[in-house]
Amino acid sequence: MESSALAVRRSSWFVRGVLALLLAMGLSILAMMWWWDTEPGYFDPIKATQQRATERQQPVVVGSATTTALIRSLEVMLDKRGGYLSNDKLPPGVLLDNIPNWEFGVVTASRDLTRALRNEFSRSQTQSVEDKDLQEAEPLISSPNDRWLLPSSESQYRKAIGRIDSYSARLADADKDDAQFYARADNLVDFLSVVSTRLGSLSQRLSASVGQMRIDTDLANDPNAQQSRP
DSSP states (O other): OOHHHHHHHHHHHHHHHHHHHHHHHHHHHHHHHHHHHOOOOOOOOOHHHHHHHHHHEEEEEOHHHHHHHHHHHHHHHHSSSSOOOTTOOSSGGGOHHHHHHHHHHHHHHHHHHHIIIIITTOSSSSSSOHHHHHHHHHHHSSSOOOOSSSOOOHHHHHHHHHHHHHHHHTTTSSTSSSSSOOOOOOHHHHHHHHHHHHHHHHHHHHHHHHHHOOOOOOOTOTOOOOOOOO
């Protein structure tokens, strides 16, 4: 009977230990979720551009602020509390949704700007040669945002930052033919058109999520316009 009572006590202590461990793990996960679920601070693109130029001992030129803002946005996303969470497969990262959704927005906006840099801002015309760094940066930043196997999403994005940073440095170096940034109206219009379309899509999705009545704008009030399905 003594051995039976001893076994019961051991079993009871084991159960208590397991419950205490699970409780501690749960509280730790909740604390980390609270700590990580914080909006990163804002940064001043102008100050960031001047600081980067000072560190390189280079002048601020046309395109410096744009490339610096792109680089800094990606750095904030990757280096914030908890790091990059969109590809986390374990708690607490997998339990969060606000931050991964925000990260996806940063990645999407960065992809659009990187593509615009590669195809428009860095080229004088459609027949000109692509910039070598931007040519490699765009596919890197277009990597899936939830990949955790090697190469992981964040490793690809850091490589893209390195390529964009190299392009930014070559804009301000002594070699006048090394890299270019053409701040032309047509380039800006093309990029803003992409941004406008992207925001319009998000606006429609947000409006639909709350069940509001929406006006059908598919044909843009053109009486001669047609569509494949009503």
